[in-house]
Amino acid sequence: MTQYLIRRLLIAIPSLLGISVILFTVLALAPGDPFEELATNPAVPPEVRLQLRASLGLDDPIHVRYIAWLTAMLRGEWGFSFVSRVDVDQLILQRLPTTLIVIGSSQIVALAIALPVGILAATRPYSLFDKIANTLAFVGFSLPTFFTGLLFILFFSIYLDWLPFVYRTEINATGFAWFWEHVKQTIMPVMVLGLFQGAAWTRFVRSAVLDVIRLDYVTTARAKGLPERVVITKHVVRNAMIPVVTLVALQMPIVFGGAIVTEQIFRVPGIGSLLISAILANDTPVIMAVTFVFACLVVFFNLVADILYGWLDPRISYR
Amino acid sequence: MTEDQLRELIGRVRRGTLSRRGFIRRMAAVGFTAPMCTQLLALYGISPAAAQSVPPYRPTRRGGGQLKILYWQAPTLLNPHFATGTKDQDASRVFYEPLAGWAADGTLHPILAAEIPSIDNKGLAEDGRSVTWKLKRGVKWHDGQEFTADDVVFNWEYARNPAVAAVTSGSYRDINVVKVDDYTVRVEFPRPTPFWADAFVAATGQLIPKHLFKDYAGANSRDAPTNLRPVGTGAYRFVSFAAGDTVRAEANPNYHLPNRPFFDQVEIKGGGDAVSAARAVLQTGDFDFAWNLQVDDETLRRLEAAGRGRVNIVEGGNIEHIQLNATDPNREVDGERSHISTQHPAFRDPAVRQAMALLLDRQSIQEFIYGRTGPATPNFLNAPPRFRSPNMRMEFNVDRANQILDQAGWARGRDGIRQKDGVRLRFVFQTSVNAPRQRTQQIYQQAARRAGIEIEIKSVVASVFFSSDVANPDTYGKFYADMQMYTTTMPQADPGRFMNQFVSWEIAQKANNWSGRNIVRWRNEEYDRIYREAEQELDPVKRAALFIRMNDLVVGSNHIIPVVQRPLVSGSAVNLRPVLSGWDTTLWLLSDWYRET
Numbered sequence: 001m002t003q004y005l006i007r008r009l010l011i012a013i014p015s016l017l018g019i020s021v022i023l024f025t026v027l028a029l030a031p032g033d034p035f036e037e038l039a040t041n042p043a044v045p046p047e048v049r050l051q052l053r054a055s056l057g058l059d060d061p062i063h064v065r066y067i068a069w070l071t072a073m074l075r076g077e078w079g080f081s082f083v084s085r086v087d088v089d090q091l092i093l094q095r096l097p098t099t100l101i102v103i104g105s106s107q108i109v110a111l112a113i114a115l116p117v118g119i120l121a122a123t124r125p126y127s128l129f130d131k132i133a134n135t136l137a138f139v140g141f142s143l144p145t146f147f148t149g150l151l152f153i154l155f156f157s158i159y160l161d162w163l164p165f166v167y168r169t170e171i172n173a174t175g176f177a178w179f180w181e182h183v184k185q186t187i188m189p190v191m192v193l194g195l196f197q198g199a200a201w202t203r204f205v206r207s208a209v210l211d212v213i214r215l216d217y218v219t220t221a222r223a224k225g226l227p228e229r230v231v232i233t234k235h236v237v238r239n240a241m242i243p244v245v246t247l248v249a250l251q252m253p254i255v256f257g258g259a260i261v262t263e264q265i266f267r268v269p270g271i272g273s274l275l276i277s278a279i280l281a282n283d284t285p286v287i288m289a290v291t292f293v294f295a296c297l298v299v300f301f302n303l304v305a306d307i308l309y310g311w312l313d314p315r316i317s318y319r
Numbered sequence: 320m321t322e323d324q325l326r327e328l329i330g331r332v333r334r335g336t337l338s339r340r341g342f343i344r345r346m347a348a349v350g351f352t353a354p355m356c357t358q359l360l361a362l363y364g365i366s367p368a369a370a371q372s373v374p375p376y377r378p379t380r381r382g383g384g385q386l387k388i389l390y391w392q393a394p395t396l397l398n399p400h401f402a403t404g405t406k407d408q409d410a411s412r413v414f415y416e417p418l419a420g421w422a423a424d425g426t427l428h429p430i431l432a433a434e435i436p437s438i439d440n441k442g443l444a445e446d447g448r449s450v451t452w453k454l455k456r457g458v459k460w461h462d463g464q465e466f467t468a469d470d471v472v473f474n475w476e477y478a479r480n481p482a483v484a485a486v487t488s489g490s491y492r493d494i495n496v497v498k499v500d501d502y503t504v505r506v507e508f509p510r511p512t513p514f515w516a517d518a519f520v521a522a523t524g525q526l527i528p529k530h531l532f533k534d535y536a537g538a539n540s541r542d543a544p545t546n547l548r549p550v551g552t553g554a555y556r557f558v559s560f561a562a563g564d565t566v567r568a569e570a571n572p573n574y575h576l577p578n579r580p581f582f583d584q585v586e587i588k589g590g591g592d593a594v595s596a597a598r599a600v601l602q603t604g605d606f607d608f609a610w611n612l613q614v615d616d617e618t619l620r621r622l623e624a625a626g627r628g629r630v631n632i633v634e635g636g637n638i639e640h641i642q643l644n645a646t647d648p649n650r651e652v653d654g655e656r657s658h659i660s661t662q663h664p665a666f667r668d669p670a671v672r673q674a675m676a677l678l679l680d681r682q683s684i685q686e687f688i689y690g691r692t693g694p695a696t697p698n699f700l701n702a703p704p705r706f707r708s709p710n711m712r713m714e715f716n717v718d719r720a721n722q723i724l725d726q727a728g729w730a731r732g733r734d735g736i737r738q739k740d741g742v743r744l745r746f747v748f749q750t751s752v753n754a755p756r757q758r759t760q761q762i763y764q765q766a767a768r769r770a771g772i773e774i775e776i777k778s779v780v781a782s783v784f785f786s787s788d789v790a791n792p793d794t795y796g797k798f799y800a801d802m803q804m805y806t807t808t809m810p811q812a813d814p815g816r817f818m819n820q821f822v823s824w825e826i827a828q829k830a831n832n833w834s835g836r837n838i839v840r841w842r843n844e845e846y847d848r849i850y851r852e853a854e855q856e857l858d859p860v861k862r863a864a865l866f867i868r869m870n871d872l873v874v875g876s877n878h879i880i881p882v883v884q885r886p887l888v889s890g891s892a893v894n895l896r897p898v899l900s901g902w903d904t905t906l907w908l909l910s911d912w913y914r915e916t
Binding site: 033034035044045046047048049050051052055080081083084085086091094153157158161164165166168169170172264265267269273274277280282 | 385389393395396398401403481484486488489541546547559561562563564565567584586588589590591592595598599602603605606782786787788831832834835836
């Protein structure tokens with residue numbers, strides 16, 4: 001097991017290096033620079049802009065910049081944003097709590113919907129419940145989040161005037177009022193993301209359970225006279241969860257990465273909105289850091305998923 | 320009307336033989352607008368009894384609660400010398416103040432200066448080589464330290480130091496600043512400078528405290544803790560800042576003006592998009608003020624109908640215009656297209672350029688596309704009013720365009736497109752991707768077709784079009800097309816820097832990495848000469864006349880066709896009284912904002 005772990009981690013290094021090279025070159029080849037706004041401002045002489053570019057090393061060849069970035073990264077220096085001149089790790093840490101709360105709770109909402117509904121629908125296939133759940137799931141994942149987001153805003157904020165549609169991290173209140181304000185402004189983004197994700201997962205859980213429920217060992221379990229509850233939870237769900245775990249584990253980095261579109265609509269200051277504004281401003285160090293952390297998390301959760309298989313299904317062994 | 324006649328009239332008003340009203344009437348008869356006349360008089364020290372460039376501040380006490388401002392671009396830093404965009408300048412302006420700011424009518428308003436320098440108060444040197452600023456006494460930084468001339472001098476040293484890499488260095492590197500006494504500084508210029516109000520004024524003039532930045536005035540400028548926790552002299556002091564998200568401030572109890580500020584707290588929330596920002600202020604009333612609403616007028620009117628907010632439109636000098644390339648974009652010389660040694664095969668004929676100007680239906684573009692957010696204009700230089708030319712006309716006339724082209728010998732070919740000597744009137748017209756611009760392109764294309772000119776529309780993503788990427792052929796600076804359209808901004812109330820975009824030594828070309836500002840590559844000896852003259856001209860009336868002549872030259876050549884002015888559009892709650900200006904940052908006088916009850 002330990003050997004397996006070490007091997008997997010060693011394999012991860014070249015793939016991460018490859019990812020970083022690709023990211024860096026693509027970013028370097030993309031048009032634009034962080035001082036675009038200065039270019040159209042006649043009050044700023046072009047020399048000032050050229051000098052700024054030079055001072056940030058933007059005029060060096062790509063490979064020199066990449067090596068400089070890599071060595072700094074290995075020393076634990078993430079660099080600083082060209083735009084805000086703040087250290088990148090500080091920027092990310094500032095955004096992390098909001099991201100974890102909003103995206104994390106939306107994933108919990110999604111699981112809380114998908115697991116019971118999916119399992120229940122699979123145990124009673126083609127019943128009325130299954131049909132309704134199916135229809136709603138289709139509606140849910142065929143509506144994109146930017147659309148449901150706007151729909152929610154129009155209905156809950158503008159028509160009913162119940163919920164605010166601008167997310168504010170700092171709220172002027174204490175105690176319960178503070179908590180309630182936070183809940184009110186978090187409901188819409190969490191629901192938009194949670195319902196979308198939940199709908200997709202419901203379909204997945206249902207088909208995973210359906211695959212298992214027809215197998216002979218389930219019939220055996222029932223023939224033994226086990227109560228239905230035990231059959232479903234112990235024998236069916238546990239086996240059906242293997243593909244679901246892969247899916248959910250691979251989804252976990254997204255919790256970190258945030259949801260770009262939804263964050264933009266509701267002005268949630270999460271990592272997604274940090275990434276998109278960095279991309280729009282050609283702020284290479286921030287884009288590199290966020291996407292690279294993201295890549296690391298994907299690799300890491302892949303490993304976690306593989307390890308979880310072994311726990312769910314003892315037939316899988318690690319060599 | 321010649322300059323001498325003008326001067327004589329002003330003299331008569333001064334001596335009292337001509338009334339102000341009589342002066343304005345005479346000027347109106349020759350096409351000058353009333354604001355322009357008032358400003359000409361003001362320049363000569365003849366101002367109306369109640370000269371108010373800033374609306375009166377009414378509240379008699381503080382304690383106005385919270386002010387919530389929404390920016391759809393989030394502020395990313397709070398050091399004015401590093402501000403890359405208006406959003407950062409605005410956010411810094413909450414805490415930092417300049418010596419003076421520009422009011423909506425293009426006149427200076429003292430902030431940390433005791434008075435605006437003039438020849439009369441001996442602030443301006445007669446030879447235009449220096450300006451002496453008297454500082455307001457008793458102003459304190461938020462941490463209690465006194466604001467003095469040392470701080471002003473320090474800002475000059477800080478900004479001009481290349482190691483600091485300040486964005487504002489352009490305003491400071493060519494001047495010399497001398498401390499006269501603790502409350503007086505003198506700015507010295509290498510040559511006579513008519514536009515002296517650049518350093519220490521408005522957005523680039525925001526002053527940072529010496530005692531907190533003096534240890535970070537070099538290559539370590541990025542490490543200064545005060546970069547993120549500003550300590551200024553402003554009406555509001557720092558509470559918290561999350562880069563790219565929220566700036567929070569609270570009232571400064573020791574502010575240097577009485578009864579100000581009105582609000583207890585100010586919050587600037589950033590991010591999102593312009594339409595929903597407009598919605599949050601105009602329709603739901605969740606926020607009090609929304610900045611830079613680049614939203615079509617129809618939507619704004621619909622949101623305004625909710626009655627919770629209104630749209631503020633403030634005139635500035637920004638101008639959406641079309642350029643007709645003076646050089647040939649299809650011929651390569653020394654690896655460079657649109658090379659300065661070439662001439663555009665069709666646009667070198669003045670008749671073609673005149674026809675192109677006649678085919679632009681500005682009235683419809685204003686009416687159907689921009690509405691209140693884009694008044695049609697015949698001038699490139701529109702503001703402040705004293706620089707606006709009365710001589711240009713805009714006309715939309717397809718028949719006349721046809722006539723002119725017929726006379727010039729451009730005959731229609733079999734496909735209906737005019738040609739002469741093998742040159743076909745077929746032009747590539749590029750602009751950035753932006754809905755109103757694409758609609759304008761279409762309107763122009765249709766009108767041109769009726770005159771036998773084919774326009775091929777091209778649109779480039781804004782981040783590419785406006786980039787300075789030397790390797791990209793689609794940038795506006797390279798101008799590898801026959802025509803292009805975009806907005807030039809005018810960040811100062813003085814046209815000196817603005818009008819340098821047509822002088823021959825600013826031509827964008829390979830040699831300067833296309834960073835030159837004369838992108839249309841138009842050359843005119845008279846223009847160059849009078850621009851040089853205006854650089855040295857200290858007499859304000861004469862100088863205004865020179866700039867008007869420059870506008871007439873470049874617009875008259877029809878290489879530049881002005882389309883619409885782009886005033887600054889913002890939204891505010893109905894009871895909020897913001898003080899706005901098109902010549903300074905949006906929050907330039909946040910200290911005077913209040914809420915009516």
